[in-house]
Amino acid sequence: xxxxxxxxxxxxxxxxxxxxxxxxxxxxxxxxxxxxxxxxxxxxxxxxxxxxxxxxxxxxxxxxxxxxxxxxxxxxxxxxxxxxxxxxxxxxxxxxxxxxxxxxxxxxxxx
Amino acid sequence: xxxxxxxxxxxxxxxxxxxxxxxxxxxxxxxxxxxxxxxxxxxxxxxxxxxxxxxxxxxxxxxxxxxxxxxxxxxxxxxxxxxxxxxxxxxxxxxxxxxxxxxxxxxxxxx
DNA sequence: TATCAATACCTTGTTAAACAAGATAGTGAA
DNA sequence: TTCACTATCTTGTTTAACAAGGTATTGATA
Numbered sequence: 001x002x003x004x005x006x007x008x009x010x011x012x013x014x015x016x017x018x019x020x021x022x023x024x025x026x027x028x029x030x031x032x033x034x035x036x037x038x039x040x041x042x043x044x045x046x047x048x049x050x051x052x053x054x055x056x057x058x059x060x061x062x063x064x065x066x067x068x069x070x071x072x073x074x075x076x077x078x079x080x081x082x083x084x085x086x087x088x089x090x091x092x093x094x095x096x097x098x099x100x101x102x103x104x105x106x107x108x109x110x111x
Numbered sequence: 112x113x114x115x116x117x118x119x120x121x122x123x124x125x126x127x128x129x130x131x132x133x134x135x136x137x138x139x140x141x142x143x144x145x146x147x148x149x150x151x152x153x154x155x156x157x158x159x160x161x162x163x164x165x166x167x168x169x170x171x172x173x174x175x176x177x178x179x180x181x182x183x184x185x186x187x188x189x190x191x192x193x194x195x196x197x198x199x200x201x202x203x204x205x206x207x208x209x210x211x212x213x214x215x216x217x218x219x220x221x222x
Numbered sequence: 223t224a225t226c227a228a229t230a231c232c233t234t235g236t237t238a239a240a241c242a243a244g245a246t247a248g249t250g251a252a
Numbered sequence: 253t254t255c256a257c258t259a260t261c262t263t264g265t266t267t268a269a270c271a272a273g274g275t276a277t278t279g280a281t282a
Contacts, residue, residue, distance in 0.1 A: 003121050003200065005240050006267070007207045010117025012240070018214040028259050038210035045241045048261055053239090071248045071259040089114065090215045096118045097208060099149035103129040104201045116269050117238065123269070139230050156270045159232055164268090182230040182277045 004041055012050050013059075014089035015039065017082055020060060026073040027051055051076060059085050115152055123161050124170075125200035126150065128193055131171060137184040138162055162187060170196050 008015075019025060019033055027047050034042040054060045059082030062074045078086075119126075130136060130144055138158050145153040165171045170193030173185045189197075 002240095003203050004207060006121025007203065008241095009120035009239055009268085010114055011211060015211060015214055026259080027261090037213065038206065041241075043241070044260080045243075045262095046239090049239080049241085052261085067248090067259085069249060070257075073259070092114050092118065093211070093215060095149065096115060097212075100122060100126060100204070101208075102148065103126055104204060113270095120239080120268055137230080138232090152270075154270070155231085156233095156272075157268090160268080160270085163232090178230080178277090180278060181228075184230070 002041065008039070008042070011089070011093065012042070012046065013054060014086060014093060015042075016047070016050050016054060017059060017078065017086040017089070020076055020078050021083065021086060024075045024077045026065075026075050028073070030076075054082070057085075058082075113152065119150070119153075122200070122204065123153070123157065124165060125197060125204065126153075127158070127161050127165060128170060128189065128197040128200070131187050131189050132194065132197060135186045135188045137176075137186050139184070141187075165193070168196075169193075 015034060016030065019030060025033065027044065030051075031042055031044050031047045034047075051060070051062070055062055055076070058079060060076045060078055062076045064072055064074050067073050126145060127141065130141060136144065138155065141162075142153055142155050142158045145158075162171070162173070166173055166187070169190060171187045171189055173187045175183055175185050178184050
């Protein structure tokens with residue numbers, strides 16, 4: 001719908017892997033974290049399909065853990081395949097983002 | 112299909128507008144230009160739908176011009192609405208790209 | 223003449239992923 | 253008992269890249 005949602009296509013996997021790499025998280029809090037850093041539209045409707053996809057591909061593993069308050073939480077951990085995948089995604093990102101940056105930067109430089 | 116193709120979602124319009132802003136171009140050569148700067152998969156199957164979409168929205172206008180060798184060329188020019196749209200797209204890009212960059216940058220900093 | 227490559231336009235169909243909307247359920251406070 | 257917050261997940265819609273194909277012009281080569 002939004003331009004924002006289109007711009008995230010193909011990079012959500014990378015974002016999720018990057019967060020999980022730092023420390024294992026569960027879906028609900030992952031969504032909040034991504035919103036906090038500026039990806040404001042990343043709600044649960046986005047995050048859970050991504051987590052399922054990544055788990056199916058073997059890049060993360062989920063483990064249910066009891067919670068003292070509220071429903072149980074499914075924590076996700078990065079696998080070594082997931083780490084490799086993250087490297088690839090970051091490389092691709094650089095390959096795509098840098099020509100776009102150049103295209104967008106050299107403009108209005110009449111100062 | 113490719114990760115690359117997903118990463119370009121929602122940003123092709125901006126890329127095309129940015130190129131046309133510098134100088135009017137026709138579709139065939141626009142595709143080559145974008146490939147040259149690193150967007151290697153941007154073929155005519157990508158470019159012509161984008162040009163039609165942008166024209167329908169009033170961001171560019173096309174004008175057929177005779178060619179001495181080969182088929183005629185349809186040159187596209189940026190409108191003032193197109194310029195405004197480009198500004199918006201670049202702003203959105205910055206809003207999305209910068210948190211992603213941060214997520215990807217602060218890694219492997221054990222040097 | 224026929225054929226090929228390069229140039230140049232365009233359309234159709236497939237596919238993937240974000241995400242809005244909704245369903246379900248546990249805890250605890252008012 | 254009603255509400256808010258936490259937490260999981262699914263379904264359906266939408267959008268845009270782009271692979272594949274089609275048409276036509278010019279000019280070179282066989």
